[in-house]
Amino acid sequence: MSEFATGDGVNTKDATLLSVRQLRTWFELRRWGLLKVGDVRAVDGLDFEMRRGEAVAFVGESGCGKSSLARTLLGLYRPTAGSIWIEGEDMAGFDRHQLHLYRRKIGYVQQDPYAALPPFMQVRRILREPLIVHGNRDREDQERKIRAALREVRLEPPETYLTKFPHMLSGGQQQRVVIARALILKPALIIADEPVSMLDASVRVEILNLLRQIQQQRNLTLAFITHDLSTVRYFANRIMVMYAGQIVERAPVDTLLDQPRHPYTQALLEALPDPDPDNAQKIRRLPKGEPPSLVSPPSGCRFHPRCPHAIKGLCEIKPPPEFPIAPEHGAACWLNQPS
Amino acid sequence: MNRWRAALQELKKYPTAVAGLLLIAFLLGLSAYAVIAIPYRQALELWRGGEHWQAHPRNAAPAWTNLFRRRKLPPTVRLDSVDNGLAEQDELAGLRRQRITLPFTFNYFDFPSEINLFLETEFTRKTPLLSIRWQTPDGRQIDLGAYRPLRRQRLSLSQDRELAARLGHPGHIGLMTGSAESEHPTVLRGDYQVVLEILHFEPGSQLRADFIVYGRVHGLAGTDHQRRDLLVALLWGTPIALLFGLAAALGTTLTTLVIATAGVWYGGRIDAAIQRITEVNMILPLLPVLVMVGTLYSRSLWLMLAVVVAFGLFSAGVKMYRAMLLPVRRAPFVEAAQAYGAGSRRIIFRYMIPRVLPVLVPAFVTLIPTFVFLEASLAVLGLGDPLLPTWGKILNDAQQQSALYNQHYYWVLTPAAMLMLTGLGFALLGFAMDRIFNPRLRSD
Ligand SMILES: Nc1ncnc2c1ncn2[C@@H]1O[C@H](COP(=O)(O)OP(=O)(O)OP(=O)(O)O)[C@@H](O)[C@H]1O
Ligand SMILES: [Mg+2]
Numbered sequence: 062m063s064e065f066a067t068g069d070g071v072n073t074k075d076a077t078l079l080s081v082r083q084l085r086t087w088f089e090l091r092r093w094g095l096l097k098v099g100d101v102r103a104v105d106g107l108d109f110e111m112r113r114g115e116a117v118a119f120v121g122e123s124g125c126g127k128s129s130l131a132r133t134l135l136g137l138y139r140p141t142a143g144s145i146w147i148e149g150e151d152m153a154g155f156d157r158h159q160l161h162l163y164r165r166k167i168g169y170v171q172q173d174p175y176a177a178l179p180p181f182m183q184v185r186r187i188l189r190e191p192l193i194v195h196g197n198r199d200r201e202d203q204e205r206k207i208r209a210a211l212r213e214v215r216l217e218p219p220e221t222y223l224t225k226f227p228h229m230l231s232g233g234q235q236q237r238v239v240i241a242r243a244l245i246l247k248p249a250l251i252i253a254d255e256p257v258s259m260l261d262a263s264v265r266v267e268i269l270n271l272l273r274q275i276q277q278q279r280n281l282t283l284a285f286i287t288h289d290l291s292t293v294r295y296f297a298n299r300i301m302v303m304y305a306g307q308i309v310e311r312a313p314v315d316t317l318l319d320q321p322r323h324p325y326t327q328a329l330l331e332a333l334p335d336p337d338p339d340n341a342q343k344i345r346r347l348p349k350g351e352p353p354s355l356v357s358p359p360s361g362c363r364f365h366p367r368c369p370h371a372i373k374g375l376c377e378i379k380p381p382p383e384f385p386i387a388p389e390h391g392a393a394c395w396l397n398q399p400s
Numbered sequence: 401m402n403r404w405r406a407a408l409q410e411l412k413k414y415p416t417a418v419a420g421l422l423l424i425a426f427l428l429g430l431s432a433y434a435v436i437a438i439p440y441r442q443a444l445e446l447w448r449g450g451e452h453w454q455a456h457p458r459n460a461a462p463a464w465t466n467l468f469r470r471r472k473l474p475p476t477v478r479l480d481s482v483d484n485g486l487a488e489q490d491e492l493a494g495l496r497r498q499r500i501t502l503p504f505t506f507n508y509f510d511f512p513s514e515i516n517l518f519l520e521t522e523f524t525r526k527t528p529l530l531s532i533r534w535q536t537p538d539g540r541q542i543d544l545g546a547y548r549p550l551r552r553q554r555l556s557l558s559q560d561r562e563l564a565a566r567l568g569h570p571g572h573i574g575l576m577t578g579s580a581e582s583e584h585p586t587v588l589r590g591d592y593q594v595v596l597e598i599l600h601f602e603p604g605s606q607l608r609a610d611f612i613v614y615g616r617v618h619g620l621a622g623t624d625h626q627r628r629d630l631l632v633a634l635l636w637g638t639p640i641a642l643l644f645g646l647a648a649a650l651g652t653t654l655t656t657l658v659i660a661t662a663g664v665w666y667g668g669r670i671d672a673a674i675q676r677i678t679e680v681n682m683i684l685p686l687l688p689v690l691v692m693v694g695t696l697y698s699r700s701l702w703l704m705l706a707v708v709v710a711f712g713l714f715s716a717g718v719k720m721y722r723a724m725l726l727p728v729r730r731a732p733f734v735e736a737a738q739a740y741g742a743g744s745r746r747i748i749f750r751y752m753i754p755r756v757l758p759v760l761v762p763a764f765v766t767l768i769p770t771f772v773f774l775e776a777s778l779a780v781l782g783l784g785d786p787l788l789p790t791w792g793k794i795l796n797d798a799q800q801q802s803a804l805y806n807q808h809y810y811w812v813l814t815p816a817a818m819l820m821l822t823g824l825g826f827a828l829l830g831f832a833m834d835r836i837f838n839p840r841l842r843s844d
Binding site: 095132135136137161164165167168169172173176177178179180181190191194195242246 | 669672731732733735736737738739740741742743746750751754755
């Protein structure tokens, strides 16, 4: 059904699940709830595609618009401009019913598992809600699916957990319930927004492994949002580095970690704790300077005020386009301009 | 729903809640009884006053107050010539002479409040001639004069000036005392008789007498200055008070909830507008506005209800519920529900409103009596519904007749007690519910 090129020039080969074109999500900034004083450009012109079965990591500092991107993809925020194509169809053209079906295709795993679960519902009820919302009224079938989902996230035996309220579960168990809820409608895409950053270090790996396993078993597409590059290597196929609402570099995981081409990516990597124990005490930090304002972002390249390699007369004036470096590798930085 | 049933079960563990429930059950029972025993129209009719009450004493205390008195107050004695009279007749020369003797025993320490004789006479052309004689226990005979009664006539012995002058005291005192000359007359206890001597001038003419020695106590609730039995208003005041309180509390609570929810749900300018209106509304005082409406426009209970509910729309509750709903609205679990496609209705009714119910329900219960009191206050200020028999109306009458100054305490105390019972019942229940539904507020 989606094997033809669409009018927007988006080539939707069957492998492409989601493609995003020039996506912008801006929030109006008002004073006293009335006077408009500007826009928060949380997502400011994103282009990317996600293939079926791949895991893509979105990496960036706090406040660069990662969650806003997730919420826009989930249909929780209406894009200010641009388009989201899923299986070759433009989301902007969806009516209520189609939007409802679209939501079924995307699972959402949030950051804080305790806040993500309604504290007044038992696990069974929590997992039943999505089924009910999508018209499943068959109690037995619901129960089967709920148990299967709990088993899939390794909450076994399911009976032990069905009648638990969220506060009776540990953080890791809560996040498993969140994942079960995201899976129960058999989505094609899972959006995981910093799924382990609120968890105990001890259970992070477990949860990440679980997500990875499920993703591979089900051939799910996974959008993995994180500010922590260290977890990404074992997890994602590709990485997109975001800065101030834009993608500054994209590449397959190994390429990006080994040959970062954007100064911001390089800085992020340098800030990682060094695996070498001799250097463990050395404090690494992100480039000096404030994260940029999203209301009035810096002119030209948004990273230039913090960039150690900024070229006077160019970087602060002209925003760099994304220069291709290798297949699947691109960086929006003038340093990568082919000469 | 199970949680609510469990909560109700738990209510039984609170003696205060049980007391509150019993009080409310009592008030509901009373309402049911009032509505069944005295149909609405009849209640209005009775409360309008008039002839219906002519056999009742004015300002009589409830009969049960005698239990607490050493010197018992007299109840009303009513003698009907048909049932009680000893009638003798003899005829001579076209005239018929009839004598009706009405005997009664008076064994109380206080004088009656009034003595009246109601006469119904049937004749075609010539009025019978009536002369009345009063016989005291000590054998004195007092002539009360001769009358040519109208077809329906009331002879008020207590207001008979001529008689009062003769006896030195108004009739109902002078006729009932032994020492007529005394400054402080005392009651002469014993068997009295009223003898009516009637001379009929027509064969068919008839006279029926209804003789009433009005007491100073009456029934369960006593009477007011218009002789109306206060029981009518005490009984009927219950359903009216409950209905008004319930309707106003329900109206304001529901509308407040809807408005708070709408503001939180839609956010943005709608929320801002609701907040501003609420702030203005909160400083507008309700009572003065009600007084204004009552004075200038109409005092109908339903209009007052409408004004109360209109004011309740943007009451302080909006702020409170908003404060409780906002965190839920912004909670990640609501976002998650939206993400998998839960509609606004589902989120509002499954996620948001249930969060406020534990606070809303007890608040609603405790709100009921405040509106009952509001209605009573309006009535006391003279702005009560002019037609309806209500507790507030009794208090208003009592105040206008200086009930306390005249020591008619029952007149104020009984309606006040009803108001207090209502307040107490709902408050006890409401507070207990609050403790059960909101365990965090528990003091222990
Ligand atoms: N609903 C909203 N209304 C207004 N501004 C918003 C809204 N959501 C996000 N923003 C703003 O958009 C910017 C990006 O926020 P976002 O949550 O997307 O960042 P993030 O990359 O997820 O950060 P973090 O790592 O802290 O989660 C922030 O400046 C934030 O204040
Ligand atoms: Mg975020």
